[in-house]
Amino acid sequence: MSDEPIYKRVLFKASGEALMGDQGFGIDVNVADRIAGDIAEVHNMGVEVSIVVGGGNIFRGVAVASKGGDRVTGDHMGMLATVINALALATSLRKRGVETEVLSAIAMPELCQSFSQRAAQHHLNKGRVVIFAGGTGNPFLTTDTAAALRAAEMGAEAIFKGTQVDGIYSADPKTSPDATRYEELTHDVVLEKGLAVMDTAAVALAQENNLPIVVFSIHEKGGFAQIVKGGGRSTIVRDK
Numbered sequence: 001m002s003d004e005p006i007y008k009r010v011l012f013k014a015s016g017e018a019l020m021g022d023q024g025f026g027i028d029v030n031v032a033d034r035i036a037g038d039i040a041e042v043h044n045m046g047v048e049v050s051i052v053v054g055g056g057n058i059f060r061g062v063a064v065a066s067k068g069g070d071r072v073t074g075d076h077m078g079m080l081a082t083v084i085n086a087l088a089l090a091t092s093l094r095k096r097g098v099e100t101e102v103l104s105a106i107a108m109p110e111l112c113q114s115f116s117q118r119a120a121q122h123h124l125n126k127g128r129v130v131i132f133a134g135g136t137g138n139p140f141l142t143t144d145t146a147a148a149l150r151a152a153e154m155g156a157e158a159i160f161k162g163t164q165v166d167g168i169y170s171a172d173p174k175t176s177p178d179a180t181r182y183e184e185l186t187h188d189v190v191l192e193k194g195l196a197v198m199d200t201a202a203v204a205l206a207q208e209n210n211l212p213i214v215v216f217s218i219h220e221k222g223g224f225a226q227i228v229k230g231g232g233r234s235t236i237v238r239d240k
Contacts, residue, residue, distance in 0.1 A: 005228045009048040009124070011151035012039060013144065013161045013198075016054035016085050018218045026057060027088050035162075036092035038224040043098055043129055047228060050120065050130040050154055052147040053089055055081030061139070075139035079106055082143060086133035087111065099128040105137030105146070117153050124154065144198035148205040159211055160227070161198065162218030167235035168197055185237050187213075197237060212238035 014035060021028030043049050058081035064074025086102045093100040101123045102112035113119060115132060123130045135146040144161075151159045168190075171179040187207035190197050197203060197215055206213055216227055216234035226232030 003229065005042070005045050005047045006230045007047060007157045007228055009154065009156050010042075010050075010228065011147060011154065011156040011159050012042075012049060012051045012224070013147040013159060014051060014053045014089070014218060015163065016056040016058065016081065016143075017164070018057075018162060019053075019085055019088065020057040027085065029088075029092070032088050032092045033095070034221060035218065036089060036096060036098075038222060039129065040093060040096045040098050041222065041225045042228050045225065045228065048124045048127075050124060050132060050150060050156065051086075051089065052132045052143055052150055053082055053085045054143040055079070055085055057081075058084060072139040075135075076106075079134045079137070082135055083108065083111065083133040086131040090131055093129055099126075100131060101128050102131045102133055105132070105134035120150075120154060130154075141201065142199050144202035145205065148198070148202040148209075148211065151211055152205065152209040156211065158214055159206060160214045160216065160224065162224070163215055164217070164219070166217040166220065166233045168195055168215050168237070170195075172196075182235050185235065186239050187237055188239075190237055203237070206237075207239065210239065212236055 019027045019032055021031035055078050059077050061075035061078035065071035090100045090102050103115040104112050105115045107114045120130050132150045135143050168182045169179040173179045187203055190203050214234050214236050216223055223232050227234050
């Protein structure tokens, strides 16, 4: 492992569920602070970091549709949940002295800036962490797809997906103790095997833009920085 980062610009995808900690709902501030600490560590290494955060700890749009409600309205509610999480994570980063801007795909100027590629690039070039809220701004698309889209727009060198486990497995290791852990995969294999990394639209978009996806445990303190330097424990999805 190098002492220097092997990436200059990355996008970090954090699940909303990770912010719950051991709670059943909402945001555990201590967990948000710890995740912010990991992001700050990478930022302080000189890496330009942008973030997409999910909203599953507060609301999932598909929950409305599954009970006969309108999927579009449900997805809009989910987008608002991501804004809440983005503001919380921004607060935790600012507490650590990290300049942070929240850019939302849905205009809400009283709370944060509206997303534009130009504004986001400006903030990254100024050394700020940028958090993208509101998903893509469109229903039927997940925050995974938003992560792949924003990574491509920002010219990121990789998507770092912080998950509940330390990589990609052939099955859920929590329920299948014999599940195989992969060190490296191609985008095609992930799509063919239907591995639960990111949704298919996100993986296809990453492949089209030659974006590696690095999957690691969001619960491993300091793990993000280790992997950015070429160490740590993760699975990388990239084409040969």
